[in-house]
Amino acid sequence: MNLKNEIKNNILDKNRLAKSFSLTYIIIGLLGVVFLDKLISIFFEHNDLTHQGPLTFAILFIISTGSILYLMINHMQKVIQNIDKAYKELQNKDKERLIPYEFALDNSVDAIYWFTLDAKFVYVNDAACNMLGYKKEELLGKPLEIMDPNFTRETAAQTMQKISSSKNWSLETTQKKKDGTIVNIEVTGHGFRHAGKDYICAFGRDITPRLEYRNKITNMNQELQKSVDEKEILLKEIHHRVKNNMEIISSLLTMQYRRVQDNEVKDILKQSRSRINTMALVHEFLYLGENLAYINLEDYIERLIDDIKELYISNNTYLKVDLSIDQLVFSTNRCIQVGMVLHELCVNALKYAFKENRDNLLYIHIKKLEKDIHIKIGDNGKGLENIDSLYKTDSIGMQLIHSIVEDQLNGTINFRNNEGLECNIIFPQRED
Structure with a gap:
């Protein structure tokens, strides 16, 4: 009242x-x-x-x-x-x-203005005067454009109408002080009615320090991003060189393979070359991929199986590969570990289980089981009469499998006959 x-x-x-x-x-x-x-x-x-x-x-x-x-x-x-x-x-x-x-x-920190709907001042507080350098009587009755050159008579009135019909209206703009200097302002506005007339109440806050801080953070982020990009390029180059060096070693083994007459030595050189290609493939994926820390497991295994088939399968041997792999992303180290284990098991299946002129099947299933990962790999060969021999063999390949699964993956491995030889490996999903 x-x-x-x-x-x-x-x-x-x-x-x-x-x-x-x-x-x-x-x-x-x-x-x-x-x-x-x-x-x-x-x-x-x-x-x-x-x-x-x-x-x-x-x-x-x-x-x-x-x-x-x-x-x-x-x-x-x-x-x-x-x-x-x-x-x-x-x-x-x-x-x-x-x-x-x-x-x-x-005494409000924010500048407070009241406007008529035709964008003329009817009230300003001390904070507004201090921020803009005007006295109250110099602003009262004056149009909005006196302090905000971004508006004209027409656009100012249109903005007032927009504010009066909006619940939450805000704008980042600039305002001109009496001495001509420009300040960055964040403005919020609300419409209200008093004594039968419509008015606009606006709150203005100087955001120059905030913008300076934002620009500083933006510049820092740009510098950090630039540094990250440079490091990514460097890491890609490292992976590329490691891959090239491994390919050179593989080429040397291939040259040696062609000169050796002993079949046992040839087999050793062939397996060594295949193992090196397995590791080189990881570095190739890292070099060509967008992520330098993780690899999509399914893509990696598909490529790995193709390389092994090309090396070990003759043209007369038909092989169907059944891949069922959950969406998993592994680190470089774990991908090499899993890749080496699969390589050894696949090579054994290709060498001993599959025959020419028959339908051969190789299946690899990798699933997430709560906190663990389960790998099932098997073939449709004859299997083994003495499964226990796989745990006591002096074969480098089997020793490598047990060493990686038990010591590096902290998992368990189990072999069984299931219309062929099947291997089940379970290890924690979380990497140490």
């Missing part, structure tokens, strides 16, 4: 003023009539009506009406004084009530 309404309710409520004047007039009038009647009666008892009556009556009328007017005006003055006193008291109360709000507004 504003001051005007309070005065109306406290002073003029229920026509008290009109009743007060009317009642006073009636009382004074009645007393005046009675008093005048007494005077006239007394006068005519002692004087002649024809000689002095009209003059005396006129004098008495003037005196009585003057007295009545005096009393009424005096009463009106007292009423007006009471109204003025009440108005001042209410005004003081209103000021006291507004002191906390004015203090909060003027």
Whole structure:
């Protein structure tokens, strides 16, 4: 409730003023009539009506009406004084009530502006004046463009309409100080209605320090990204060189393989070359891939099986490969470990289980089992009569398999006959 309404309710409520004047007039009038009647009666008892009556009556009328007017005006003055006193008291109360709000507004960190819908200032707080370098009287009644050159008369009014119809409106803009310097401002605005008129209340905050910090972080991120890109290029180059060096070693073994006549030595050189290719393949994937730390297992195994088939399978041997691999991503180290184990098991199957002119099957299933990974690899060959021999063999390949599974993968390995030889390997999904 504003001051005007309070005065109306406290002073003029229920026509008290009109009743007060009317009642006073009636009382004074009645007393005046009675008093005048007494005077006239007394006068005519002692004087002649024809000689002095009209003059005396006129004098008495003037005196009585003057007295009545005096009393009424005096009463009106007292009423007006009471109204003025009440108005001042209410005004003081209103000021006291507004002191906390004015203090909060003027001491706000944010600049606060009130605008009419045609984008003219009707209120600014001290923070706004301090931020822009203006005095309040220099802004009140002025258009928005005086401090924000990004707006024109037309766009400013359009923006006010947009704010009034929006729940949450915000904008990053620039504002011009009185001295011409530009500051970066984040503005939020809300529409409200007061005394039957629509206004816009806007809050402005200087975000220059925030933008400087943001730019600083952006520059740091760019520098870090540049450093990361350089390191990725370097790592790719390292993987490329490692792969090339392994290919050179493989080529040397191939040259030696062609010169050797002993079949046992040839087999050793062939397996060594195949093992080197298994490791080189990991570095090739890292060099060609987007991620320098992890490899998609399914893609790697598909390529590994193709390379092994090319090395060990003759043109007369038909081989069907059944791959069922969950979506897994392994680190470089684990990929080499799993790749070496699969290489040895696949080579054994290709060498001993598969025959020409028959349907050969090799299956590799790799599944996630809660916290573990289960690898099942088998063939449709004849199997083995003595499974235990696989745990006690002096074969380099089998020793390599047991060493990797048990010592490096911290897993278990189990062989069994299942329409051929089947190997089951279980190891933790989490890498140490």
